[in-house]
Amino acid sequence: MSVDEEASNAILxxxxxxxxxxxxxxxxxxxxxxxxxxxxQLAAVSRALxxxxxxxxxxxxxxxxxxxxxxxxxxSEAELExxxxxxx
Numbered sequence: 828m829s830v831d832e833e834a835s836n837a838i839l840x841x842x843x844x845x846x847x848x849x850x851x852x853x854x855x856x857x858x859x860x861x862x863x864x865x866x867x868q869l870a871a872v873s874r875a876l877x878x879x880x881x882x883x884x885x886x887x888x889x890x891x892x893x894x895x896x897x898x899x900x901x902x903s904e905a906e907l908e909x910x911x912x913x914x915x
Contacts (some may be wrong), residue, residue, distance in 0.1 A: 831886030841879035
C-alpha cells in the first residue's frame with residue numbers, strides 16, 4: 828500500500844519543514860546555544876515528525892474514517908490527529 832496521493836503533498840511539506848528544523852537544531856548545538864533553546868527547537872522537530880507520521884497513517888485509514896455505523900458518525904481527520912498525537 829502506498830501513501831494516498833491526496834495526502835502526499837502535505838506529508839512532503841511537513842517532512843521538509845522538519846528537515847529544516849532539524850538542521851536548525853544541529854546548528855544550535857554546534858554554536859553552543861543554550862540547552863533550553865535546543866530542547867525547545869527539538870520539541871518542534873518531534874511534533875512535526877509526529878504530524879507527518881500521522882498523515883501517513885491517516886492516508887491509509889481513510890476508508891476507516893469514512894466508514895461508520897448508523898449511530899456513530901465517522902471521525903474527522905482533525906479528531907484522529909488529536910488522538911494520534913496524544914499517544915506520544
